[in-house]
Amino acid sequence: xxTVLAFLTVFTQPQLFLLVGVGTFAGVYVGAIPGLSxxxxxxxxxxxxxxxxxxxxxxxxxxxxxxxxxGGSRTAILLNIPGAPSAIATAMDGYPMAQKGEAGTAIGVxxxxxxxxxxxxxxxxxxxxxxxxxFALSFQPRDYMLLAVLGILLVGSLSTGSLVxxxxxxxxxxxxxxxxxxxxxxxxxxxFDFRLLEGGxxxxxxxxxxxGVSEALMQLQHADKTAVKQKISRIVPSWGTVRRHLPLSLxxxxxxxxxxxxxxxxxxxxxxxxxxxxxxxxxxxxxPFGQGAIEGLVAPETANNAAVGGAFIPMxxxxxxxxxxxxxxxxxxxxxxxxxxxxxxxxxxxxFWFIVGALCVANCFMLLFGLTGIKLFTRIVEMPRAVLIPxxxxxxxxxxxxxxxAITDVYWMLAFGVFGYFMRHYGYPLGPVIxxxxxxxxxDDNWRRAxxxxxxxxxxxxxxILHSPLSLVLFVAVILIFVSQTPVWAKAKAxxxxxxx
Amino acid sequence: MTTPDPIHHDGSSDALPGGYDARRRPxxxxxxxxxxxxxxxxxxxxxxxxxxxxLSSPGAIPMxxxxxxxxxxxxxxxxxxxxxxxADETVARDILPGTVILFVGLLVxxxxxxxxxxxxxxxxxxxIVGIKVLSRRGWGFTLGTALLSLAVIWLIFRLxxxxxxxxxxxxxxxxxxxxxxxxxxxx
Numbered sequence: 001x002x003t004v005l006a007f008l009t010v011f012t013q014p015q016l017f018l019l020v021g022v023g024t025f026a027g028v029y030v031g032a033i034p035g036l037s038x039x040x041x042x043x044x045x046x047x048x049x050x051x052x053x054x055x056x057x058x059x060x061x062x063x064x065x066x067x068x069x070x071g072g073s074r075t076a077i078l079l080n081i082p083g084a085p086s087a088i089a090t091a092m093d094g095y096p097m098a099q100k101g102e103a104g105t106a107i108g109v110x111x112x113x114x115x116x117x118x119x120x121x122x123x124x125x126x127x128x129x130x131x132x133x134x135f136a137l138s139f140q141p142r143d144y145m146l147l148a149v150l151g152i153l154l155v156g157s158l159s160t161g162s163l164v165x166x167x168x169x170x171x172x173x174x175x176x177x178x179x180x181x182x183x184x185x186x187x188x189x190x191x192f193d194f195r196l197l198e199g200g201x202x203x204x205x206x207x208x209x210x211x212g213v214s215e216a217l218m219q220l221q222h223a224d225k226t227a228v229k230q231k232i233s234r235i236v237p238s239w240g241t242v243r244r245h246l247p248l249s250l251x252x253x254x255x256x257x258x259x260x261x262x263x264x265x266x267x268x269x270x271x272x273x274x275x276x277x278x279x280x281x282x283x284x285x286x287x288p289f290g291q292g293a294i295e296g297l298v299a300p301e302t303a304n305n306a307a308v309g310g311a312f313i314p315m316x317x318x319x320x321x322x323x324x325x326x327x328x329x330x331x332x333x334x335x336x337x338x339x340x341x342x343x344x345x346x347x348x349x350x351x352f353w354f355i356v357g358a359l360c361v362a363n364c365f366m367l368l369f370g371l372t373g374i375k376l377f378t379r380i381v382e383m384p385r386a387v388l389i390p391x392x393x394x395x396x397x398x399x400x401x402x403x404x405x406a407i408t409d410v411y412w413m414l415a416f417g418v419f420g421y422f423m424r425h426y427g428y429p430l431g432p433v434i435x436x437x438x439x440x441x442x443x444d445d446n447w448r449r450a451x452x453x454x455x456x457x458x459x460x461x462x463x464x465i466l467h468s469p470l471s472l473v474l475f476v477a478v479i480l481i482f483v484s485q486t487p488v489w490a491k492a493k494a495x496x497x498x499x500x501x
Numbered sequence: 502m503t504t505p506d507p508i509h510h511d512g513s514s515d516a517l518p519g520g521y522d523a524r525r526r527p528x529x530x531x532x533x534x535x536x537x538x539x540x541x542x543x544x545x546x547x548x549x550x551x552x553x554x555x556l557s558s559p560g561a562i563p564m565x566x567x568x569x570x571x572x573x574x575x576x577x578x579x580x581x582x583x584x585x586x587x588a589d590e591t592v593a594r595d596i597l598p599g600t601v602i603l604f605v606g607l608l609v610x611x612x613x614x615x616x617x618x619x620x621x622x623x624x625x626x627x628x629i630v631g632i633k634v635l636s637r638r639g640w641g642f643t644l645g646t647a648l649l650s651l652a653v654i655w656l657i658f659r660l661x662x663x664x665x666x667x668x669x670x671x672x673x674x675x676x677x678x679x680x681x682x683x684x685x686x687x688x
Contacts, residue, residue, distance in 0.1 A: 168536070174562070174566040175563065187551065190546055192546060217601050220635075393604070393607075401615070401666065414608050417608075425596055426528075448557045456555060
């Protein structure tokens, strides 16, 4: 009964309901406007909702998250510019459709499919999280440690970029998280004897710098690109179209949930993987992929919204973020004095069911805003970047300053913004940095707990891993990621292909 | 995995980081070398925390992470050094164009002026210069959009999020009080 009440919180409190709605509305536009991303919006919002209660703050962020993951598809279809990273795959078939005058159909299908994917993600979250959290109570410190390492490695290994750069980024994040006095022994770490560094570096400054300022600086190079207008016809898709693609949407939603639930990897990677899957399983598409195949819209759009629900699973049950946005939300929960992890589900199940409820509401609002307001939409998206970029920068500064009222945080933010700018240019992923910062404490604490309980004996530590099935699975996964980067793996793969051929 | 053409190889997300597969962009090698040197400095600092005394010492994880940084940065440096340069890109045009340097300067200037001058005047200056430079349009458009958007931002922050920014030379508190009186305590 209490579960039901907690789930209904968001429906019974008009203020929260409204905030989810406002958040979703804002999210659709944040996602749609190139240069504004959900990660950016949520990291700036942390500091603005600092003085709020935790429920309204989370309600707003969830709305933005859900709306933003969907919103990117609009610009991908209409302008061939993915408004958000999760819509990269959507542009490949969405834009060709728009060029043929089928923009309305494309937007309609995208919206309905995002809705379906979103709900599948939420259902899996609601069903799986309680089990995972029960299971998580039996996790040993070394399992948490391995999970954190795995999460940081996964982003680099599943993206198209270089794993080595991904590992560097993750280790860099862990190092940033360790700056300051060690909470257990009070020893100074990475402070280089500067008093300024003793308190550590505010993770909000790091996030806003990496995702806000660096993105805005990046956009400066594209400031003068203008948009091409498209005509939009009817957008509510026919039931036949939806039904025909239901089987595919279920498959790609599962891909989305799984990728979302893996620590660290989110909607952008899920969408690309789902697109590949659709290409493999669709034998005879009516229109070839890349030239406006509906399947090419169904797959990434179901997957990226399903990944939202998935990403909350490790966040709520283990305190390990499923993607960059949930990493930032963990930060928000920390600020509000909550400690995500298996104990949160035991102590405050209300929080979990509230989030599930808010996600449901956000998903419905997304459908509503997705199928209406196209005229308003085209106006807002035409907002010139010349105005947008200085505004993002201003918001980033205010966001970094507002948390501690400290100008130092602004300088940190700028430094990380410039550094992130170069990282982007040279192919270093930013997600692992944020993951590292958020997981630094968890990794450090659990390593020390694990090694102390094994009496400082590495042999015993590895023995422990071998004797616990869970630790062994995690450990093997970590090793596999490394092996997959070596020539041995490529050779093995080639041999397997030969045999099957 | 299917990879759509990244716009200008700039790295829009984790799924599609920037850069090229087999070529190095201008400045990439210098960046990699700098990362290696910085990682070595971190490793040295981490060693100084507790040395190699105990596996559970406060320096253990910092040493492990900075060691990983050193190794990966070295691998990246060696790999990058072996790659041919992207022929048609230069640092000044593709990596660090004048506008980017200008905006970093503007941001630093903003941080320096924020306390003494206050939020409203500093932001107004920043937005006016920023929008003027980027849009290359008339003063009417620039001043109009800059001041209007600043007014909206200020109202939202001050009243909805209750964020307090340094008032500086503007008597902000008095003004907010006046607004409150005007609306009869609704806000």
